[in-house]
Amino acid sequence: MNGIVVVGLFDAVELAASAASALRALPLPEGDITTISPMALPDGAVCRDPRGIGFPRVTLVGWFVGALAGLALALSTYLLYPLITGGKAIISVPPTLIVTYEVAMLGALAGTVLAGFREMGLCRFRTRLIHDPRVQEGKILLCARVSGDEEAKRAMDAMKTAGGIDVRPEEGEL
Amino acid sequence: MEIKWAMAIDLDRCTGCGACVVACVAENNIPVVGEAEVEKGRLMQWIRVARYWEGEYPEAQAVYLPVPCMQCKRAPCETVCPVYATYHNEDGLNAMVYNRCVGTRYCANNCPYSVRVFNWFDHVWEKPLDEQLSPDLTTRSRGVMEKCTFCIQRIRRAKETAAEEGREIRDGEAVPACVQTCPPGALLFGNVADPHSEIARKLKDPRRFRLMEHLGTEPRVVYLKRQKGAGR
Amino acid sequence: MNGSDHLSRTDPGALYRELSRSNLPATKKWWLGVGLLAIVALWGIGCFVYMMKTGMGVTGLNRPVMWGSFIATFVFWIGLSHSGTLISAILRLTNATWRAPILRGAEAMTAFTLMVGGLFPLVHIGRNWRFYYMLPYPNSRQLWPNLRSPLMWDAVAINTYLLGSLTFLYFGMIPDLAIARDHATGWRKKFYTVLALGFRGSHNEWRRYHVASTIFAILIIPVAVSVHSIVGWDFAMAKVPGWHSTIFAPYFVTGAIFSGIAGVVIVMATLRKVFHLERVLTVVQFENLGKLLCTMSLLWGYFYFSEFLTVWYNRNPEEWEVFRSYGGVYLPLFLTMIGCNFVVSFPLLCMRRVRRSIPALSFVSLLIVIGMYAERFLIVVPSLARRNDPFIWHNYFPTWVEFSILAGALAMFLLLYAIFAKLFPIMAISDIQEHLFHTTDRKIGDVTVESIAMPHDTGKGGHG
Numbered sequence: 001m002n003g004i005v006v007v008g009l010f011d012a013v014e015l016a017a018s019a020a021s022a023l024r025a026l027p028l029p030e031g032d033i034t035t036i037s038p039m040a041l042p043d044g045a046v047c048r049d050p051r052g053i054g055f056p057r058v059t060l061v062g063w064f065v066g067a068l069a070g071l072a073l074a075l076s077t078y079l080l081y082p083l084i085t086g087g088k089a090i091i092s093v094p095p096t097l098i099v100t101y102e103v104a105m106l107g108a109l110a111g112t113v114l115a116g117f118r119e120m121g122l123c124r125f126r127t128r129l130i131h132d133p134r135v136q137e138g139k140i141l142l143c144a145r146v147s148g149d150e151e152a153k154r155a156m157d158a159m160k161t162a163g164g165i166d167v168r169p170e171e172g173e174l
Numbered sequence: 175m176e177i178k179w180a181m182a183i184d185l186d187r188c189t190g191c192g193a194c195v196v197a198c199v200a201e202n203n204i205p206v207v208g209e210a211e212v213e214k215g216r217l218m219q220w221i222r223v224a225r226y227w228e229g230e231y232p233e234a235q236a237v238y239l240p241v242p243c244m245q246c247k248r249a250p251c252e253t254v255c256p257v258y259a260t261y262h263n264e265d266g267l268n269a270m271v272y273n274r275c276v277g278t279r280y281c282a283n284n285c286p287y288s289v290r291v292f293n294w295f296d297h298v299w300e301k302p303l304d305e306q307l308s309p310d311l312t313t314r315s316r317g318v319m320e321k322c323t324f325c326i327q328r329i330r331r332a333k334e335t336a337a338e339e340g341r342e343i344r345d346g347e348a349v350p351a352c353v354q355t356c357p358p359g360a361l362l363f364g365n366v367a368d369p370h371s372e373i374a375r376k377l378k379d380p381r382r383f384r385l386m387e388h389l390g391t392e393p394r395v396v397y398l399k400r401q402k403g404a405g406r
Numbered sequence: 407m408n409g410s411d412h413l414s415r416t417d418p419g420a421l422y423r424e425l426s427r428s429n430l431p432a433t434k435k436w437w438l439g440v441g442l443l444a445i446v447a448l449w450g451i452g453c454f455v456y457m458m459k460t461g462m463g464v465t466g467l468n469r470p471v472m473w474g475s476f477i478a479t480f481v482f483w484i485g486l487s488h489s490g491t492l493i494s495a496i497l498r499l500t501n502a503t504w505r506a507p508i509l510r511g512a513e514a515m516t517a518f519t520l521m522v523g524g525l526f527p528l529v530h531i532g533r534n535w536r537f538y539y540m541l542p543y544p545n546s547r548q549l550w551p552n553l554r555s556p557l558m559w560d561a562v563a564i565n566t567y568l569l570g571s572l573t574f575l576y577f578g579m580i581p582d583l584a585i586a587r588d589h590a591t592g593w594r595k596k597f598y599t600v601l602a603l604g605f606r607g608s609h610n611e612w613r614r615y616h617v618a619s620t621i622f623a624i625l626i627i628p629v630a631v632s633v634h635s636i637v638g639w640d641f642a643m644a645k646v647p648g649w650h651s652t653i654f655a656p657y658f659v660t661g662a663i664f665s666g667i668a669g670v671v672i673v674m675a676t677l678r679k680v681f682h683l684e685r686v687l688t689v690v691q692f693e694n695l696g697k698l699l700c701t702m703s704l705l706w707g708y709f710y711f712s713e714f715l716t717v718w719y720n721r722n723p724e725e726w727e728v729f730r731s732y733g734g735v736y737l738p739l740f741l742t743m744i745g746c747n748f749v750v751s752f753p754l755l756c757m758r759r760v761r762r763s764i765p766a767l768s769f770v771s772l773l774i775v776i777g778m779y780a781e782r783f784l785i786v787v788p789s790l791a792r793r794n795d796p797f798i799w800h801n802y803f804p805t806w807v808e809f810s811i812l813a814g815a816l817a818m819f820l821l822l823y824a825i826f827a828k829l830f831p832i833m834a835i836s837d838i839q840e841h842l843f844h845t846t847d848r849k850i851g852d853v854t855v856e857s858i859a860m861p862h863d864t865g866k867g868g869h870g
Contacts, residue, residue: 034608034609034610035608035609036606036607036608036609037607037609037612038418038585038607038836038839039607039612039836039839039840039843040612040613040615040616040840041609041612043609043613046609047609049609049610049613051610053613053614053617055614055617055618056617056621059621059625070562073542073553074553077542077550077551077552077553080550081258081550081552083258083261083262083552084261084262085249085252085253085255085258085260085261085262085552085554092554095553095554095558095559096553098559098562098563098632098636099553099558099559099562101632102559102562102563102565102566102629102632103562103566105566105570105625105628105629105632106565106566106569106570108625109566109569109570109573109622109625109626109629110569112618112621112622112625113573113577113618116577116614116615116617116618116621117603119614120605120610120611120614120615120618121604121608121610121611122580122603122604122605122611123603123604124604125600125604129604129606130606131606133588133589135588135606135607136418136419136422136585136588136589137417137418137419138417138418143608174608174610211463214466214468215468215469215470215471215798215800216463216468216469217469222797222798224795224797224798225797226796226797239797241795250644250645253552253554253555254554254555254556254557254643254644255552255555256540256551256552256555256557256558256561257539257540257549257551257552258549258550258551258552274539274549275532275533276531276532276533276536276537276539276540277462277531277532277533278527278530278531278532278557279472279473279531279532280555280556280557280644282469282470282472283470283472283473283644283646283790284644284645284646285645286645286646286793286794286795287794287795288469288470288793288794288795288798290469291469292462292467292469292472292532293461293532294461294462294463294467295460295461295463296461315533316460316461316462316463316532316533317461317462317531317532317533317534318532318533319532386794389645391645
């Protein structure tokens with residue numbers, strides 16, 4: 001869904017916030033407005049993210065997948081190699097628990113990384129992403145996805161009025 | 175017939191001569207490492223005759239304790255091996271697979287009797303000494319753990335002979351080198367599952383005890399306590 | 407830059423330049439240092455190959471001391487690794503405001519100590535070239551690892567911890583890599599572009615980034631605890647007097663965190679000095695680490711005393727012989743351990759003056775690292791040297807081959823660290839920025855962000 005994104009740089013968070021309220025009043029849906037900032041801004045300060053955060057569920061799933069893998073490793077060892085060692089039972093519970101636990105934690109970590117990266121939208125090397133390195137100078141980039149020239153013009157006006165620098169339409173993804 | 179190998183060591187009879195050690199070295203292709211290495215604590219012998227002193231000089235008396243691998247029923251060495259290089263074989267013996275061993279040496283640490291020896295180097299038998307190597311078993315490369323096997327090659331041979339002749343293995347047919355050699359007859363080996371075997375009778379001796387019994391390793395080597403008194 | 411004692415609050419570019427000094431093009435000095443480290447590391451590797459070709463006999467090991475300096479060093483490095491990830495995870499979760507400058511350095515330390523420490527079991531085994539026998543993969547040799555061996559627990563746990571720590575390190579670095587990408591030119595630009603994975607700092611990314619790093623912190627803490635517990639269990643599971651003890655797992659974890667914090671102090675002091683980070687790494691960080699060290703020293707002393715007391719009172723002959731040897735051949739090591747870990751360092755750490763003096767604190771940390779090495783050695787060796795059967799008692803002293811390999815490992819760690827510092831942002835720039843940002847109350851749009859007390863601005867406050 002490549003679209004037109006209106007971007008504008010702001011010197012201060014306060015300016016960006018007022019621009020964002022202006023954009024919301026246009027009205028633009030909340031999900032189409034976002035900031036690119038050198039540090040995290042509290043949700044609602046400038047824009048609000050209406051999407052829920054879903055990947056912690058994958059952490060849980062990863063944990064269970066890992067636990068199953070660990071359990072399978074332990075159990076299959078007992079089944080496939082029924083060598084008696086130390087006169088002890090072939091299936092011993094504590095080592096199974098330990099192996100299960102460690103692999104489960106690995107699964108949870110892996111699940112978090114993969115799902116987290118996905119949900120953050122990382123690793124999209126082929127798509128053109130909206131970005132302006134000038135945010136590293138302490139500026140804040142306000143981005144608003146618009147449809148149609150009319151809306152773009154109004155969004156640009158709103159940003160300019162609020163004190164936006166270098167307000168321009170860009171093609172790319174958020 | 176079920177087989178439960180066991181060894182009895184009569185401390186009353188042991189004179190500490192060390193013939194068992196020599197026999198073992200000859201039978202099992204055990205390298206002779208030389209004085210310098212022995213001083214470093216790297217003796218390769220599978221059976222050692224530990225010598226303790228009882229009493230004070232001049233009444234001091236030597237006590238000899240031959241210590242082979244105890245072939246524990248609940249062998250602590252087996253559980254800790256990460257690669258199953260040491261395991262329990264069908265006769266209940268504690269066997270060692272040299273090819274599997276990666277040399278973590280955990281088994282040796284976990285053996286309370288410290289009977290496991292490690293190949294610190296590759297050992298060479300100079301000519302013509304290599305001619306005396308037993309063809310029944312391998313020599314071990316560096317980095318591998320080894321230990322007393324109750325002369326498993328002899329046990330195997332006895333079993334095969336018995337099988338060929340279509341009979342059960344007879345008492346006294348399988349004899350480890352140390353037992354065969356012991357001049358005073360302090361060592362005895364046999365199948366305790368056979369109630370008529372000599373060892374089964376010997377193990378009823380009230381002098382019997384097992385080394386570090388409190389550790390719960392259930393050794394298959396049983397000692398017969400030394401008696402004190404006149405003529406001993 | 408602007409001559410003040412404080413970091414630049416208003417000019418992020420200046421801040422970046424200050425914090426990324428380690429990434430400046432390599433100087434002659436750097437090459438010299440790295441070259442020296444590489445030589446030592448290569449020498450260590452050479453000695454390892456020599457040992458592999460000749461046999462483990464070139465070490466001082468014997469029967470009964472089948473485990474020696476390699477295992478002690480393994481435990482030591484894995485212990486050091488508990489600094490980073492664990493500390494930084496705890497600091498993240500408790501939202502300790504002084505944490506920002508420590509995070510990256512500590513996490514990197516974890517990753518590299520684990521890499522180096524993880525080599526030691528492989529160095530130690532008799533047939534290193536057959537290490538893959540311990541991997542669970544289907545093969546025609548009918549080989550499969552024995553999961554009942556604590557060594558396999560170790561392998562599984564360290565694997566999880568290493569992968570987790572690397573992820574933790576990398577994940578925490580992504581925003582900084584993005585910052586570096588936006589500032590960098592030339593090959594570094596390409597390098598950071600790939601590594602930053604397209605992170606820009608959009609609202610969506612930041613929100614999820616924070617959730618994810620919290621989850622990582624929560625996950626990595628129990629993993630870290632389990633790893634050193636299992637290292638402790640390598641010993642505690644064995645039927646060896648002096649090893650077979652229920653206290654080992656918590657005792658090992660405590661010792662690990664103790665030596666880990668000491669390691670962090672040394673690494674931080676070095677980074678501060680080498681890269682002129684005096685304005686980021688202030689007395690506040692060191693004093694707080696000093697307090698943690700003080701607590702851990704006390705805790706270590708408590709654990710050691712508990713362990714000693716039970717054996718001393720019981721006088722179980724097998725165990726008592728091990729402790730008796732501490733008064734014999736191992737007396738110098740024992741005194742080093744007790745002195746460095748508690749008797750000397752605890753009173754010193756109780757003094758505010760010591761905690762607030764970076765050289766003094768670094769010195770105490772060095773003592774602790776030495777003391778903890780002695781402790782590891784004392785755990786591994788005397789218990790084996792005084793096995794159940796007195797007939798085979800034998801002492802052990804490492805040979806030049808072992809010392810070379812140990813030195814090579816240390817060089818390898820330093821080398822990895824030096825290269826890392828050259829290539830990656832060694833300071834958690836975005837966390838520091840955030841911290842600076844949060845130190846003033848401000849109204850952002852409809853939300854007011856409360857300021858957090860800012861101790862290092864006054865330079866006097868003692869609490870984070």
